[in-house]
Amino acid sequence: MAKLRKRQRQEALSELLERNPFLTDQELAARFGVSIQTIRLDRMELGLPELRERLKQVAEQAYGRVKSVSSTDIIGDLIEINLDESALSVLDTDSSMTFAASEIVRGHHIFAQANSLAAALVDAPVALTGSAQIKYLAPVYAGQRIVAKAKVTKIEGRKRLIKVRSYVGDKDVFVGDFTLFALANSSEDKR
Amino acid sequence: MAKLRKRQRQEALSELLERNPFLTDQELAARFGVSIQTIRLDRMELGLPELRERLKQVAEQAYGRVKSVSSTDIIGDLIEINLDESALSVLDTDSSMTFAASEIVRGHHIFAQANSLAAALVDAPVALTGSAQIKYLAPVYAGQRIVAKAKVTKIEGRKRLIKVRSYVGDKDVFVGDFTLFALANSSEDKR
DNA sequence: TAGATATTAGTAGTAGATACTAAAACATCT
DNA sequence: AGATGTTTTAGTATCTACTACTAATATCTA
Numbered sequence: 231m232a233k234l235r236k237r238q239r240q241e242a243l244s245e246l247l248e249r250n251p252f253l254t255d256q257e258l259a260a261r262f263g264v265s266i267q268t269i270r271l272d273r274m275e276l277g278l279p280e281l282r283e284r285l286k287q288v289a290e291q292a293y294g295r296v297k298s299v300s301s302t303d304i305i306g307d308l309i310e311i312n313l314d315e316s317a318l319s320v321l322d323t324d325s326s327m328t329f330a331a332s333e334i335v336r337g338h339h340i341f342a343q344a345n346s347l348a349a350a351l352v353d354a355p356v357a358l359t360g361s362a363q364i365k366y367l368a369p370v371y372a373g374q375r376i377v378a379k380a381k382v383t384k385i386e387g388r389k390r391l392i393k394v395r396s397y398v399g400d401k402d403v404f405v406g407d408f409t410l411f412a413l414a415n416s417s418e419d420k421r
Numbered sequence: 422m423a424k425l426r427k428r429q430r431q432e433a434l435s436e437l438l439e440r441n442p443f444l445t446d447q448e449l450a451a452r453f454g455v456s457i458q459t460i461r462l463d464r465m466e467l468g469l470p471e472l473r474e475r476l477k478q479v480a481e482q483a484y485g486r487v488k489s490v491s492s493t494d495i496i497g498d499l500i501e502i503n504l505d506e507s508a509l510s511v512l513d514t515d516s517s518m519t520f521a522a523s524e525i526v527r528g529h530h531i532f533a534q535a536n537s538l539a540a541a542l543v544d545a546p547v548a549l550t551g552s553a554q555i556k557y558l559a560p561v562y563a564g565q566r567i568v569a570k571a572k573v574t575k576i577e578g579r580k581r582l583i584k585v586r587s588y589v590g591d592k593d594v595f596v597g598d599f600t601l602f603a604l605a606n607s608s609e610d611k612r
Numbered sequence: 613t614a615g616a617t618a619t620t621a622g623t624a625g626t627a628g629a630t631a632c633t634a635a636a637a638c639a640t641c642t
Numbered sequence: 643a644g645a646t647g648t649t650t651t652a653g654t655a656t657c658t659a660c661t662a663c664t665a666a667t668a669t670c671t672a
Contacts, residue, residue, distance in 0.1 A: 236649070251480070254628065265651050270630085280629055282473065282658090289442070289479035305529070329540075329547050332604075337550035338496070338536040342529035349520075349527070356520050358560060359528035365552040413523075427618070445659065456620050461661085471660055473627090 239264070240272050249326065251284040305342040306378065313353040314390070317380045319343060325372040335370040340404050344394040347380045352390050354412035360389075364406035374398045388412045430455070431463050442475040482517070496533040497569065504544040505581070508571045510534060516563040526561040535585040535597050538571045543581050545603035551580075555597035565589045579603045 239262055246261075247253065255273070259266045273280070279287070306321030321343045327335045341364060349357045370376060377397045384391040388411050396404035430453055437452075438444065446464075450457045464471070470478070497512030512534045514526045532555060540548045561567060568588045575582035579602050587595035 252477075256628085267651055267653095268649080271650080274630095282476075282628070285473075285476050285480045286443075289476045332547045334547065334549065336537070336540070338529065338533035341532050341536070345529045345532070346527070356523045356525065358525065359557055361554075361556040363552075363554045366550050369549060447659085458620055458622095459618080462619080465661095473659070 236272075240276055243269070243272050244276055244278065247278055247284070251288055252281070254281050305339070305346045306376070308347075308350060311350060313351065314382050314385065315351075316382070317347055317351045319347045319350075319378050321376045321378070323370060323372055323374055323376060328372050333372045335372060335374075337366055340366065340370060340376060340396060341406070343376060343378050344380070344396060344404060344406050345408065347378050348392040348394055348406075348408045348410055351380050351382060351392060352410050352412050354388075356413040357390070357410045358413060360409040360411050362406055362408045364404065366404055368398075368401055368403045370398055370403050376403065378404075427463075431467055434460070434463055435467055435469065438469055438475070442479055443472070445472050496530070496537045497567070499538075499541060502541060504542065505573050505576065506542075507573070508538055508542045510538045510541075510569050512567045512569070514561060514563055514565055514567060519563050524563045526563060526565075528557055531557070531561060531567060531587060531595050532597070534567060534569050535571070535587060535595060536599065538569050539583040539585055539597075539599045539601055542571050542573060542583060543601050543603050545579075547604040548581070548601045549604060551600040551602050553597055553599045555595065557595055559589075559592055559594045561589055561594050567594065569595075 243258065243262070246258075253261075255266050255269045258269045262269070272278075278284075306319040309318045309320055311317040321339070323335045323339070325333065327339045329336060344364070345359055345362070349359065375398065378394055379396075380392055380394045382390055383393050390410045390412065392408045392410060394404075394406045394408060395402060434449065434453070437449070444452075446457050446460045449460045453460070463469075469475075497510040500509045500511055502508040512530070514530070516524065518526045518530045520527060535555070536550055536553070540550065566589065569585055570587075571583055571585045573581055574584050581601045581603065583599045583601060585595070585597045585599060586593060
C-alpha cells in the first residue's frame with residue numbers, strides 16, 4: 231500500500247503546485263501529513279522546483295507577457311498580426327479552464343481569446359467591444375490548443391467589424407462576429 | 422555634489438526596479454558602481470523591497486490576474502439563484518481587468534460574469550454555451566461593481582435560452598442572449 | 613579644518629531551500 | 643519469523659539573498 235500512497239501523494243502534489251505555486255515545503259508537509267524531507271524527495275523525483283524558483287517563473291512569465299504586449303494585453307499568445315487586417319493567436323488550454331465536473335473548457339475562455347485578439351487588431355490605443363454574435367461549434371477539452379484567426383471585414387469611421395474563427399486542429403470550435411470601436415487615447419498623449 | 426549623485430542614483434534605482442524587478446543588490450551595485458551596502462541603504466530609504474519580495478509581488482499580481490478569468494466556477498459572487506429560473510451575481514472590478522492604456526474594464530470580463538452566471542443557472546452538472554448575442558451598452562470603469570441578472574426565458578429539452586442583463590448602479594452596461602445546453606455528467610458520477 | 617553627509621566594511625542572524633548521510637518504519641516474500 | 647527492499651524521517655553542512663546592526667573611512671561643505 232505504501233507505493234500507492236506515495237504515487238497518489240505525488241500526483242496530488244503536482245496538481246496542487248500547479249494550481250498554487252505559493253506553498254513552502256513546510257506548508258506542503260503539513261497539508262499532506264508527512265515530513266519536510268518526504269516533500270523534498272517528492273519534489274526531487276517529480277522535478278518540481280523550489281518555491282523561489284516557482285515564484286520567479288510565474289513572475290517572469292507575467293512580466294514577459296506584460297512587456298511584450300504592453301499595449302494590447304492578449305489572452306493566449308499572439309503569433310501574427312497585421313493591424314486592421316488579420317491576426318492569429320494560440321491558446322493552450324488546461325484543466326484550470328474547465329468546469330469542475332468535466333474536462334470541457336468553459337466558453338468564456340474561448341471568448342476571451344477571440345475578443346482580445348479582435349481588440350489587438352484594431353489600430354488604436356484602446357478598442358471597445360460594442361457587440362458580438364458568437365457560436366460555439368464543438369467542445370474544447372483541456373490540453374487542446376486553440377488557434378484563433380481574426381479578420382477585419384469592414385471599417386466605418388471608428389467602427390470595425392471583425393470575424394474570428396477558432397480551431398482545434400482542423401475542427402472549427404468557435405465563430406464570432408465582433409463590432410469594435412476604436413478610441414483615441416482617452417486623455418494623455420503617448421508616454 | 423554628493424547629494425546630487427545620491428539623489429540621482431536613487432531616482433534611477435527606483436525606475437530601474439520598476440522596469441526590471443529581477444535584479445539582485447549585487448547586480449545593482451555593479452550597475453551603479455557602488456557597494457552593496459550603498460544599494461541597501463538606498464532601498465531602505467526608498468522603502469523598496471528586496472528581490473524575493475519583489476518577485477513574490479509580481480507573481481501574486483500575475484496569479485490574481487490569471488485567477489480572475491479562471492479557477493472559480495462563477496466569475497463574481499453568486500448572490501441568489503433559483504435553478505432554471507433566475508440568478509444574480511456581483512463582480513467587483515479592479516484595474517487588473519482594464520486595458521493597459523485606460524481604466525475601462527475589458528469586455529471579456531463582463532462576458533465571463535454573464536456566461537458563468539448563465540451556466541450556473543442550468544440545473545445540470547455541466548452546461549455548455551452554444552451561442553450568444555451580446556451587446557455592450559456602456560463602458561465600465563475599474564472599481565465599479567457590476568450586478569448581473571440572468572433569467573431563463575425558454576426551456577426546450579436540453580436547450581435553455583437565458584437572458585442576462587448587467588448593471589452598474591442603475592445604468593445598463595451589458596445585455597446578452599445565451600443559448601446553453603444541459604449535459605448529463607459526461608462519464609463519471611459526481612465525485 | 614571641523615562637522616556633517618555619504619559610502620563602505622564587516623558581523624550575526626534569517627528563510628527556504630539543496631545536498632548529503634544515516635537511521636527508523638513499513639511492506640513483502642518466503 | 644526473518645531477510646530484503648522501499649519509504650519515510652532525522653539531522654547536518656552549505657547556499658543565496660537578504661535584514662539589522664555597528665563601526666570605520668571617504669567626501670563634501672561651511
